[in-house]
Amino acid sequence: xxxxxxxxxxxxxxxxxxxxxxxxxxxxxxxxxxxxxxxxxxxxxxxxxxxxxxxxxxxxxxxxxxxxxxxxxxxxxxxxxxxxxxxxxxxxxxxxxxxxxxxxxxxxxxxxxxxxxxxxxxxxxxxxxxxxxxxxxxxxxxxxxxxxxxxxxxxxxxxxxxxxxxxxxxxxxxxxxxxxxxx
Numbered sequence: 370x371x372x373x374x375x376x377x378x379x380x381x382x383x384x385x386x387x388x389x390x391x392x393x394x395x396x397x398x399x400x401x402x403x404x405x406x407x408x409x410x411x412x413x414x415x416x417x418x419x420x421x422x423x424x425x426x427x428x429x430x431x432x433x434x435x436x437x438x439x440x441x442x443x444x445x446x447x448x449x450x451x452x453x454x455x456x457x458x459x460x461x462x463x464x465x466x467x468x469x470x471x472x473x474x475x476x477x478x479x480x481x482x483x484x485x486x487x488x489x490x491x492x493x494x495x496x497x498x499x500x501x502x503x504x505x506x507x508x509x510x511x512x513x514x515x516x517x518x519x520x521x522x523x524x525x526x527x528x529x530x531x532x533x534x535x536x537x538x539x540x541x542x543x544x545x546x547x548x549x550x551x552x
Contacts, residue, residue, distance in 0.1 A: 372502065372505055372506070372509070372523075373523070373526060373527070373530075376498060376499075376502040376527060376530060377530055379498045380495055380498055380530060380531070380534040381534075383491050383494045383495055383498070383534070384491070384534060384537055384538060384541070386491065387487060387488060387491040387538060387541060388541065389405075390487050391484065391487070391541065391545050392405070393405060393406065394480060394483065394484065394545070394549070399426045399428070399429060399430055399431050399432045399467070399469055400426070400432075401424045401425070401426060401432060403432070403454060404418050404419070404424055404432070404434075404454075405417075405419070406452075407448050407449065407452055408448060409421055409422075409441060409444050409445050409448045410444050410447075410448070411438075411441065411444070418434070418445065418448070421436055421437060421438065421441055421445075422434050422435055422436040422437060422441065422445065423435045423436075423437070430468060430469040430470075430471075431466055431467065431468050431469065432466070432467040432469075433464055433465075433466055434458075434464060434465040434466075434467070435463070435464045435465075436464075436465075439462075439463060442460055442462070442463075442465060445458070445465055446458045446460055446465060449465070449467065454467075456468075456469070472549075477549050477550050478550075480549045481546045481549050481550055484542060484545045484546050484549065485542055485546065488538055488539075488541065488542035491538050492535055492538055495531055495534050495535055495538065496531065498531075499527055499528070499530075499531040502527045503524055503527060506520055506523045506524060506527070507520065
């Protein structure tokens with residue numbers, strides 16, 4: 370039964386990964402998680418932004434970045450401009466402000482498509498985990514001379530897990546799409 374736990378863990382991680390991806394999708398509201406993947410060149414070492422600056426949300430559509438070392442402002446600006454955030458940093462010499470423009474209907478639809486695409490990619494990962502689990506069971510049954518009934522039972526359990534996690538992904542896709550389209 371240990372392989373079932375492993376399969377479920379992998380599926381759970383795929384869902385968590387999608388959840389984290391969705392946190393980085395810009396929804397017209399300021400969310401400090403958008404900057405989670407941003408790396409700043411700090412003494413020739415790529416360092417996460419959160420380790421070199423204070424990131425806060427003073428207003429609904431603004432992120433304020435206050436570096437602890439003021440010499441980092443240019444590096445932070447460069448990292449933001451090089452990222453795929455599509456935001457222009459405003460630098461006042463001591464802090465950087467990222468202002469989020471109001472989303473257009475067209476941009477909302479594009480984001481909804483991106484959400485769906487990322488969700489479909491997560492579903493493919495879940496299905497690949499199912500396939501790998503089924504192959505593992507077939508090998509195990511073949512090597513241990515197990516019965517076909519055993520194999521069928523385990524494959525059914527894997528299918529139920531797959532269905533459960535696919536439904537969870539569908540719900541996440543629906544919720545995030547609705548959030549983007551109805552802001």
